[in-house]
Amino acid sequence: EVQLLDSGGGLVQPGGSLRLSCAASGFTFANYAMSWVRQAPGKGLEWVSAISGSASGTYYADSVKGRFTISRDNSKNTLYLQMNSLRAEDTAIYYCAKGLGGYHTGWGGAFDYWGQGTLVSVSS
Amino acid sequence: EIVLTQSPGTLSLSPGERGTLSCRASQSVSSSYLAWYQQKPGQAPRLLIYGASSRATGIPDRFSGSGSGTDFTLSISRLEPEDFAVYYCQQFGSSPWTFGQGTKVEIK
Numbered sequence: 001e002v003q004l005l006d007s008g009g010g011l012v013q014p015g016g017s018l019r020l021s022c023a024a025s026g027f028t029f030a031n032y033a034m035s036w037v038r039q040a041p042g043k044g045l046e047w048v049s050a051i052s053g054s055a056s057g058t059y060y061a062d063s064v065k066g067r068f069t070i071s072r073d074n075s076k077n078t079l080y081l082q083m084n085s086l087r088a089e090d091t092a093i094y095y096c097a098k099g100l101g102g103y104h105t106g107w108g109g110a111f112d113y114w115g116q117g118t119l120v121s122v123s124s
Numbered sequence: 125e126i127v128l129t130q131s132p133g134t135l136s137l138s139p140g141e142r143g144t145l146s147c148r149a150s151q152s153v154s155s156s157y158l159a160w161y162q163q164k165p166g167q168a169p170r171l172l173i174y175g176a177s178s179r180a181t182g183i184p185d186r187f188s189g190s191g192s193g194t195d196f197t198l199s200i201s202r203l204e205p206e207d208f209a210v211y212y213c214q215q216f217g218s219s220p221w222t223f224g225q226g227t228k229v230e231i232k
Contacts, residue, residue: 037169043199044224044225045161045214045223046223047220047221050221059219095168095169100174105230107174108216108220109156109159109214109216110157110159110174110216111161111171112171112181114168114169115168117168123150
């Protein structure tokens with residue numbers, strides 16, 4: 001059974017940093033693209049970042065480029081999101097999401113499994 | 125960036141009725157890299173349809189997707205009580221990947 005367990009959220013002051021983790025199990029982690037998708041309170045979904053299975057390629061939304069870094073440790077089946085210079089508008093539930101395939105298959109951007117989400121609140 | 129516009133914003137229907145949800149893209153979505161998700165309150169989204177018309181694993185056949193280019197449709201043939209939720213379309217053919225703003229299907 002595929003499982004994704006998000007963690008690492010919390011309350012942080014503007015300008016602060018936070019690192020999210022997503023522990024994956026039930027599939028061959030290195031074979032799939034992984035992404036982070038966020039949802040501000042009461043709002044819709046926003047894709048944040050993606051990483052290829054081998055970690056050779058990383059991709060970001062303009063809203064987080066230069067501030068967030070996605071990475072993965074395939075030996076630990078874990079996905080990460082390092083978030084720096086956090087702003088109030090980054091407040092959201094952050095979900096890790098598994099791609100339907102590898103990034104370069106084209107199907108990495110459809111998300112067939114999601115974590116339960118972890119809440120990031122940026123406030124003074 | 126491809127902007128996806130979903131309509132209507134809210135769809136009020138009764139159980140057993142048919143629901144038709146629209147997703148229009150500002151540019152052509154390449155290779156039909158278009159997906160639909162369902163989200164219920166307090167839950168993560170669930171993949172329903174990918175490739176514009178392929179049902180994801182375990183999705184009932186009352187859900188169907190169609191369309192190409194810039195116009196896509198999600199149809200629910202006979203609404204069950206568990207189908208009342210918010211539905212999002214998403215394109216992943218062009219970076220950045222983008223979602224529509226959502227259509228809420230509510231009980232009439």
